[in-house]
Amino acid sequence: MQLESTSMKKGYSLKKSKLKKWIYQNHFTQPYIAKRLNLSTKEFKEKLTTHALFSKEQITTLIYLMGAYAAFQIIYFPTQKQREEVFYQTFNKKY
Secondary structure, eight states: OOOTTTTTOBBBOOOOHHHHHHHHHHOOOOHHHHHHHHOHHHHHHHHHHHOOOOHHHHHHHHHHOOOOOHHHHHBOOSHHHHHHHHHHHHHSOOO
């Protein structure tokens, strides 16, 4: 997924409910995901609750862990236009 060409200055926040749903449907736990992102479980949950930004490295880790399409669904984009641009750049088709 190409996040570089977008305006990713500090990172992206994640859609909490969609991420939690993916975690449990895929038999993972929040502590496991937190560890993969180099966060404590408390930090991970706090970031989700407060909609804090995840770094480029953390987003990249999620993409590899979840797969590009699933990760795309949980990343919050500030505008629909940006979502559509990233989707097109990543999957070479319209959103």
